[in-house]
Amino acid sequence: MEWDFSDDFQINATLVANRFIDEYMAGASGEYVKIYLYLLRHRDRIPDAAQTAEALHCTEGDVRRAIAYWQKTGVMTSRAGESQTGETAKALPPESRERIRQPAETGKKDAAGPEAKTNRSDKMPAFAENTAPAGKRSSQDYSLDNISRLSADEDFSQLLYIAQKYMNKVFTQRECQVFGYLYDELKLSAELLEYLVEYCVQNGHTSIRYMETVALNWHQKGLLTLEAAKDYSAGFQKDYFAVMKAFGLTDRRPAEAEKRFMENWFGAWGFTREVVVEACNRTIAATHSPSFQYADKILAQWKKAGVKNLSDVEELDMIRRSQEREKDGSGKGTKSSGQRNTANRFHNFQQSATDYDSLMMEKVRARMKE
Numbered sequence: 001m002e003w004d005f006s007d008d009f010q011i012n013a014t015l016v017a018n019r020f021i022d023e024y025m026a027g028a029s030g031e032y033v034k035i036y037l038y039l040l041r042h043r044d045r046i047p048d049a050a051q052t053a054e055a056l057h058c059t060e061g062d063v064r065r066a067i068a069y070w071q072k073t074g075v076m077t078s079r080a081g082e083s084q085t086g087e088t089a090k091a092l093p094p095e096s097r098e099r100i101r102q103p104a105e106t107g108k109k110d111a112a113g114p115e116a117k118t119n120r121s122d123k124m125p126a127f128a129e130n131t132a133p134a135g136k137r138s139s140q141d142y143s144l145d146n147i148s149r150l151s152a153d154e155d156f157s158q159l160l161y162i163a164q165k166y167m168n169k170v171f172t173q174r175e176c177q178v179f180g181y182l183y184d185e186l187k188l189s190a191e192l193l194e195y196l197v198e199y200c201v202q203n204g205h206t207s208i209r210y211m212e213t214v215a216l217n218w219h220q221k222g223l224l225t226l227e228a229a230k231d232y233s234a235g236f237q238k239d240y241f242a243v244m245k246a247f248g249l250t251d252r253r254p255a256e257a258e259k260r261f262m263e264n265w266f267g268a269w270g271f272t273r274e275v276v277v278e279a280c281n282r283t284i285a286a287t288h289s290p291s292f293q294y295a296d297k298i299l300a301q302w303k304k305a306g307v308k309n310l311s312d313v314e315e316l317d318m319i320r321r322s323q324e325r326e327k328d329g330s331g332k333g334t335k336s337s338g339q340r341n342t343a344n345r346f347h348n349f350q351q352s353a354t355d356y357d358s359l360m361m362e363k364v365r366a367r368m369k370e
Contacts, residue, residue, distance in 0.1 A: 014041045024075055029191075031058065035066035036075065061166075061198035068162040139181035139212060144173070147180045156183055159190040163197045167206060175208045182215050191226050192218075199233055217267075239266050242273050246280035247290030261292045269303050274310050 016037070025033055038056055039046060049060040049067075056063075070076040150156045160179060164171055171179075182188045188196075193215070200211050223229045240262055244250055254262065265276050279298040283291055307313055 016040065020075065024073060028069065028073075031062060032066040032069050035063055036070055039067075039076075059198075061195070061202070064166065065162055065194055065198070068165045069158060072158060072161050137181075137185060139178045139185075142177050142181040142185060144177070146184060147173075147176055150180050150184060155190040156180070159183065159193055162194050166194075166197050166201060178208050178212050182212065186215070186219050188215060188219065188224065189226070192224070192229055195226055195229055199229075236263075236266065239273050239276070242277055243280055246277045247284070249290055258292050261296055265296075265299055269299065271299060271302075271307075272309060275299075275302070275307065275313065278310060278313060 014037070020036075028036075034056060035052065035058075038052060047055070049063040052063045053060045067076065156179075160171060160176065163179065179193065182193055183190065196211055196215055196218075200206070200214060205211070205214075218224075218229055218232070221232070223232050240254055240259070241250075243262055244252075244254060262276075265271050266273075276295075276299065279295045279302070280290075282298060283295040287294055302313065302316070305312075305316055307316065
């Protein structure tokens, strides 16, 4: 019997070179491999970073880091005349792979000079000082001999390559020194430091001094993994948005001075989002305007009283009202109606300079410890 055979299936497949699997895949992270395979699938029409990030449910920064990594290994190269996000998945022979040259050896310097033109947006954040952790050297004490030693470290070389590409500059000796210190002395991973650069650049901060300060803050808070840093950063963005929304300022980004207030509230003082928003609401009720200075005074008083959450705020209000009734009933220490008449009870508490305030705070602290 003869058979007629008809193939109704057209194979639409992406071929991956065995050489890539044998020589390159094992040394790369799974995220980098995923991005490479996606770009290989679309090699006839390479998508940009935004399209790739949307398709793979990652960030544009993840895509750029992956592309920079594959460029460094020689797996990918840029098409002439195209941007960084338009690379092709073209394999190159091993001989063409070049190790990263240390910026100190290139003899090139940034046209503006090392941090010669620091923007106002690169001022140090208020929540951390640019000081070394206890028992650690500072970045200024990190020697050039250590930098030379790290030149043989593949992860560190890749970190410098990606950071320079992301910042679109050749690092100075000082900038290499800072990254060497963070990587070698503080033991922050290359992956975490790559995210540090992405996070700072995307928020308009390109000063190496600012980046070092953020890294020191993360180290002090124990944020030593990429996941922890991302969660922390995402939380800050949500906190900032909540404050701006409470103040009715959703049509713009917070100014640097406003950011420093919020960094202090959420970072140094450790208030929850709900407590800060409550302070903002009381500010609007009292002043009818979005005053960060007024909210800061409220939160400073709450910090002094040991407030941790909204329940503590409510208890503080209850003690305040109870004490007011006791004072009114006793007829002692009362003020004239003109002096006492105000639209905001908390404002009265804030401006009071009597021993009653200290007594009330002691009562609050005692109740919170119960």
